[in-house]
Amino acid sequence: MSSPSDHPAPPLGVIHDIGYRPYAGPRLGELSVARSLFVTGLRNCYGLGRSTKSKVLPVLLFVVMLLPALILVAVMVQARLDQQPLPYARYAMVTQLVISVFVASQAPALISRDLRFRTITLYLARPLRRSTYVLVRFASLAAAVFVLVAAPILLLYAGGVMADLPIGRETGDFVPAVVAAALLAMVLAGLSALVSAVTPKRGIAVAAVIVVLLVSFTAVSAIQGIAVEERADTLAQVAGLFSPFTLVDGVQVWLFDGPASTPAPPEGAGMGILFCIVTLVVIAGSVGAMLLRYRKAAAA
Amino acid sequence: MGVIDAEKLTKRYPRVVALDGLDLSIGEGVTGLVGANGAGKSTLIKILLGLLPATTGTATVLGYDVVHQGAQIRALVGYMPEHDCLPADVAASDFVVHMAQMSGLPHAAARERAADVLRHVGLSEERYRVMGGYSTGMKQRVKLAQALVHDPQLVLLDEPTNGLDPGARDDMLELIRRIGKEFGIAVLVTSHLLGELERISDHVVVLDAGHLLRSCATSEFTHATGLLLVEVAGPGDAQDRMGNALAAAGLHARPRGRLIEVEAVDDRVHDVIRDVAADLELGLVRLQPGHHHIEDVFREGGAGHVQPV
Numbered sequence: 001m002s003s004p005s006d007h008p009a010p011p012l013g014v015i016h017d018i019g020y021r022p023y024a025g026p027r028l029g030e031l032s033v034a035r036s037l038f039v040t041g042l043r044n045c046y047g048l049g050r051s052t053k054s055k056v057l058p059v060l061l062f063v064v065m066l067l068p069a070l071i072l073v074a075v076m077v078q079a080r081l082d083q084q085p086l087p088y089a090r091y092a093m094v095t096q097l098v099i100s101v102f103v104a105s106q107a108p109a110l111i112s113r114d115l116r117f118r119t120i121t122l123y124l125a126r127p128l129r130r131s132t133y134v135l136v137r138f139a140s141l142a143a144a145v146f147v148l149v150a151a152p153i154l155l156l157y158a159g160g161v162m163a164d165l166p167i168g169r170e171t172g173d174f175v176p177a178v179v180a181a182a183l184l185a186m187v188l189a190g191l192s193a194l195v196s197a198v199t200p201k202r203g204i205a206v207a208a209v210i211v212v213l214l215v216s217f218t219a220v221s222a223i224q225g226i227a228v229e230e231r232a233d234t235l236a237q238v239a240g241l242f243s244p245f246t247l248v249d250g251v252q253v254w255l256f257d258g259p260a261s262t263p264a265p266p267e268g269a270g271m272g273i274l275f276c277i278v279t280l281v282v283i284a285g286s287v288g289a290m291l292l293r294y295r296k297a298a299a300a
Numbered sequence: 301m302g303v304i305d306a307e308k309l310t311k312r313y314p315r316v317v318a319l320d321g322l323d324l325s326i327g328e329g330v331t332g333l334v335g336a337n338g339a340g341k342s343t344l345i346k347i348l349l350g351l352l353p354a355t356t357g358t359a360t361v362l363g364y365d366v367v368h369q370g371a372q373i374r375a376l377v378g379y380m381p382e383h384d385c386l387p388a389d390v391a392a393s394d395f396v397v398h399m400a401q402m403s404g405l406p407h408a409a410a411r412e413r414a415a416d417v418l419r420h421v422g423l424s425e426e427r428y429r430v431m432g433g434y435s436t437g438m439k440q441r442v443k444l445a446q447a448l449v450h451d452p453q454l455v456l457l458d459e460p461t462n463g464l465d466p467g468a469r470d471d472m473l474e475l476i477r478r479i480g481k482e483f484g485i486a487v488l489v490t491s492h493l494l495g496e497l498e499r500i501s502d503h504v505v506v507l508d509a510g511h512l513l514r515s516c517a518t519s520e521f522t523h524a525t526g527l528l529l530v531e532v533a534g535p536g537d538a539q540d541r542m543g544n545a546l547a548a549a550g551l552h553a554r555p556r557g558r559l560i561e562v563e564a565v566d567d568r569v570h571d572v573i574r575d576v577a578a579d580l581e582l583g584l585v586r587l588q589p590g591h592h593h594i595e596d597v598f599r600e601g602g603a604g605h606v607q608p609v
Contacts, residue, residue, distance in 0.1 A: 023413055023450065027404040028405070033402055
């Protein structure tokens, strides 16, 4: 290529067709490509990089999620409380409707979209392996849910520190709650991503995720209520395995001795281990099922 | 060694044989892949991308083996599928940048390349709008842009003119010709419309029911036939009178549609035609050498239903 100084300066305001320019720069490996896909997916979950209409719901839900925490912090500071009015670990359970709507709206937006518009073909025609694509999509969704669940907890913690609550005690409560938020994010992301992957029609996928999350919780609450009344403790505790929210709540109660949000948290080592195993099986199982699902999609 | 080499490539599905012992070698430039629907074109492309395993046989693309080195192939090949593949709620510029990054380009380079290729495919201000509202022509351009954005050495274009109106089709064909000739990127383009491939490809491969029916330079298909085509203007059955008079003058003449086909045995034939037309007081409108068309191969080869244009 000749240097610009070889030619007299072109007149301003003229667009030159410089022809096709080959690309000689670096081509990054799978790790960088995966990171880029992860970031784009995470941004897309909050409507960033998508149409204006797509931003409304996730941003609104994020604000709604933060609002109670903001009010709680204000109350705590004003009333000079010596402890959090709502324990960190219970925040997700209290706001589960908001979380469920977020998951039900954004999982299909992220997962079903590639299948419905068949963009998946373009991803698979690129160096990224199919399994990497599936894992990264899951990770993006899980990270988006985690941000939603953990942000208000972080706000509460910051408020607690500013209100001069004992920092050691607060940190001891805060860290397990964040771990539980991460577990909840993975369980919700796994289940909703799987449902979305088998229902390419977005509307149906939204409804299906809502049903899985809300109906399961309602059923579990009812069964636990009756079973506790009837003093059927084991039944009440086992029932907790069947809703993502009560499942992860049980794990954090047993693992970290956290505050329970259900009338029947797991008691004893056996039940506690069962809760932990089921949580891991749900996460691994839904990711595994998604990998199988995409094996079929690639051949189509 | 060619850009694409296949040896005894076979793909069997439970009910059909999509490719049947296909031997193929494709070089630089624009290669047209012709065949009726179901002739195995899309199956071949998926095998070449390493997305679908062949039942038996081997194939290499750019020297890489399709079974074991699929990722290397996919890094250097661009693919434009036949079907829709664009998300409706993303702007074309954002989408093409993203696809460039998915091919391993760093963010800054991806932005620059995306702007470049979108300009080459002729998408201007509308690139900032979400793609849901695009016309078919615009969608095809974006699909082509994402196949080019990582500067591949080979692009596989599956029915790129599908659903385009005549004007948009001409633009697309011109663009494909430029990709092969000016951009220096090898092109494999499929179509079931022969006329368009004849215009842009250097080489044509004809598939029929998973077999290689023919593979040769486009010029071989369209070589001169040694025939002259004659058209005259005059009152009534001028064409018939002209034909009969030419036969009477000792030439081998026969009707071909609205024209008369004359075997040009030597240079005097032109003079004879001129004189005959003058004697009959008819206007000689056309006197040109006849060429074959790719579709003739199908007539001769008895291949399936391919739609000539």
